[in-house]
Amino acid sequence: MRYHVLHATEYQYEQPVQTARHLLHLVPQPLPWQALERQSLRIEPEPTTHMRSADPFGNPVDRVEFAAPHDHLRVESELIVAVGDRPWLATASDGPAWERVRDALDYHAALLGEAEADAQRMRFESPGVRVKRELEEYAAPSFGAGRPVIDAARDLMRRIHAEFRYDPDATEVGTSVVEVLENKHGVCQDFAHLMIGCLRSRGLAARYVSGYLRTDPLPGQARMTGSDASHAWVAVFVPEAGWIEFDPTNDCLADERHIVLAWGRDFGDVSPLRGVIQGGGEHTLKVGVTVMPEGDGVKFTTDQSRGAA
């Protein structure tokens, strides 16, 4: 499926910002099942410097600097991207027992394969996901002895979806996983962090995936949560199969509706737009995301929310 994605972010500052630097994670990683056909980034005002490179996890990152005063910042990202089937969707099995995966990732003073070395990076506490005992306890019912790892993760996802309420006003970017667990509500970012923390507490490797979700408001069918906003989900490392993607917000495996932008240990590694400004006073933020499947027209929404479903 081909998509046309428009992602606009706009800050209006009450006072002029004197200087600013931003990191943008808005350009997708190249993937076997996802082809980037067109990509453009329009930034206003014109940055003093602008550089693209790869971050340590392989995601393209744009670094922009503003050395002159400005009262607004507008970033428009436009993508045409073709998404095919994930290779692991064909995997029939539910993978090995979760304990076997955990033990295989434990330290054995032995040479690591490329995939295992990669998985190690996503196995431990990170700044946005502290691994607390509460998470391990919450995960326990899904991690019975000998349960296949994919089945266990699917069950964990199902429970999060069933037990947590989607509420865009309940949490903020910095809300901790334990708070989310206590209050049983949040947005996609919170559910992804929670699921990652649970998986890591069990010794598994799990990463945060940032991207977009196509929603299909077909007649007679409910519109899926997360429509027209950037989205986040979780990938779990399964030996042989690779990284299997789970979407706890929608209780499904990622499929061709899920467009991958970037991955990291948690939101902080791949925030679409992260910056430090000097000056500026109060600000207002508008984020609009439109994901158009091939053939449709293009229009912008002006969603006022923080833009994470």
Place this chain on the structure above:
Amino acid sequence: MPHHQLLSLYARQSGRYDEMLADAERLRPHWQPLFEALDASTPEQMRARQAFVTERIRENGTTYNVYADAQGTDRPWTLDPLPFILPADEWAQIDAAVAQRADLLDQVLADLYGPQNLIRSGALPAALVYGHNGFLWPCQGTRPPSGHFLHVYAADLARSPDGRWWVIADRTQVPSGAGYALENRLIVSRLFPELFRDLRVHHLADFFRHLQDSLARWAPVDRGETPFVVLLTPGPYNETYFEQSYLARYLGFPLVEGQDLTVRGDSVYLKTLAGLKRVHVILRRLDDDYADPLELRGESTLGVPGLVEAARAGRVLLANALGSGVLESAGLLAFLPKLAEHLLDEPLAMPAVASWWCGEAPALDYVVEHLAELVIKPAYPSQRLQPVFGRDLDARGRAHWAERLRHRPHAYVGQELVELSQAPVMPDSGSSPLDRRLVARAIGVRVYAVATPEGWRVMPGGLTRVSGSSDVDILSMQRGGSSKDTWVLSEVPVSQFSLLKGELGAGDIVRAGPEIASRTAENLFWLGRYAERVENSARLLRFACDRLNEEGEAAPGAAEPGEAALGGAGDDFLGEPGVLATAVGYCELFGLLPPAEDSSVARRLVDGALDDNGPASLATNLRRAVWAATQVRDRLSLDHWHSLNRLHDILRRQRPEASAPTDIATLPSTLDRVLLACISLSGFAMDEMMRDSGWRFLILGRRIERLQCRSRIVAHFLEACGGQPAGVDALLELADCAEAYRQRYLRTPDILPTLDLVVFDADNPHSVAFQTDMLLRYLDSLQREFAASPAGGNGIRAFRDAVAALNAFSLHDLETGRPGGGAMLQRCANCAGCNDLARLLRVVHDASATLSNRIAERFFTHVLPAARVLSA
């Protein structure tokens, strides 16, 4: 020997190595000279040494936390007068081992922030790196311009009962304490000057020169640039701020905070009065995760946005590299012997204390089984776990810990308990019967190494840390421990190089000071303003106190001070309550006093002086002055700093919440002392500081503040029809001109000569005219120095015009229309003249306020308030 009086309290312990005694009968030879020197000392000499140390430390303000806070978190650095002594041959081994270890750790860092082969090959567990909050992913792939991730390294060493040295811990991020080692040396070498010379103790200066030279040589300079090195501090709240500012001064590196620096493009700059100046090297004392809010900890307000990027671009050298804290883990110790073989192809020269990382199953089993003999430590600093001593746990406690270890094994390390060696210390002074006895305390040494293009150089000496009591194995200054100077003896004559008294030639002569950071100038400016405001406040309060103490609380009915001062002159100009009311009115003019409400005048005066929660009380202004001074601590001489602290002490001892609440009767004498201290402070400002552009801002601050105070007081006096006798007296006293008046006129004061003295006499340093003259002069020199400033231009012109208008006023205009021709006048018909002069003074007052803002915009405000992180 054991019967010796010096040793009558000195306990040898069988389980410890004794640094001084070879056995019950014999001293180790390298301690002999010191012991003899002590033996030849009288109790008075011993006491004098102790007192010298105490005095020096107090005087140098060597405190953990230099920001003297009301809660009193500052705590003096403690130093034992006796050095810890190591012989040359033993030192040679330590030197080689520490250099080797620094090299090894540097190579480990290069791998972790590069290819990560050590993890891939299984030589190092991924958990100890990726699970460590000190591993900073954004720094991955960075290659320092020097090729070194470590530039300064410190090893904590201890000696086991068999006499061997062991590494207890590695300090790879921002090793602290080298400055204290230096400080200790400068004190202790003066206690035993002959001994120090005769024993041929290695000097420390070479180590610091290596640091200076190496950083300069590795600085990534562009063609034609001179290497510029700064020392980046987290600021005065940091517990080792004193050390940082001490080192900065010793090394000649500007001490900067994150807000002094800015990244433009991919280079780092220091914001100075003259503009942006490129920084090539940052000697870092700021923790690495705080160093860049853009890529690291977003909530940090101490860092420099873009610093990671500048380091990645190789445009700035960070010593140590960001992310080097990842090696500070007890878990790593278990793997270093293998890593040494692997990376250096040689065995590790000095073992580390035996450690078992529980992430490996056999190690976990061993630790659980031997829990009672081991210490449990966290593998990652983020755990904030204090070491747990297995021997202190009962069966239930051990079971609890066994479960905890099995639960999350990779987060814990089991470590052998170290029996530290012991060395002699002098007991605290004050216990006079002990003046000639030594006691034994456990010790450990922190040893420093610096990377140079010729390899690692180890400081011959270090910071010896002393436990707080004889049977404690924890070395921590926070827990009541102490420190010692460390004397490494040489068999050959030692290098006499000193950074303190370098012999410079004529070509080295420097006239202008180093570039002045904008933030420094700003704080000097506010130090000047607040110091002057304190003085003015004290004068106002003392005047009111004296009136109150003379006449007691005002009679009922005269309790409306403002009214009396403003409008009551005609009704009751001879009545005493009017004088008190006048005085209170002046205090209120400056917002010094809390609102009247039900409080007595006495209570309000006490609070106005001492309550540091009052918005504009004397204590509040003093706190602000001290804060500003703290920010520029490295620009003030020690004497200057002390006089400010003494001032602070005067008030702190009188706090209302102190056990004996200050009563109004003692307040005047307190205020007298405050005024005296203010005068010595102003003496330092005028006579002792280098007159560079930083100093000019201090004085600008003082002059602007004094101008504002004086012009306000005089305008108030004139508008309140203050021509009553007490009013003139008040004016003279508040303007600090009473003495001058008496000397000049030898009679009770009259209004016109008073106004001349207080407003127009430019030879009187307390007059309005003196302030305006000086201000115009300094503004001219600032304009010459920094070229015409568009922002400041208008402010200066308006100010100049206001001053010219004031100077054009003639006192003769006041005289005409007065009955009796201007002698002592109690009533006059010339309100217009007084009002004119008052208006002119207010215009000058307002123009100086605008001027103050313009100066801030032009020279300071590119230093903006804390940056904020945005996330979408």
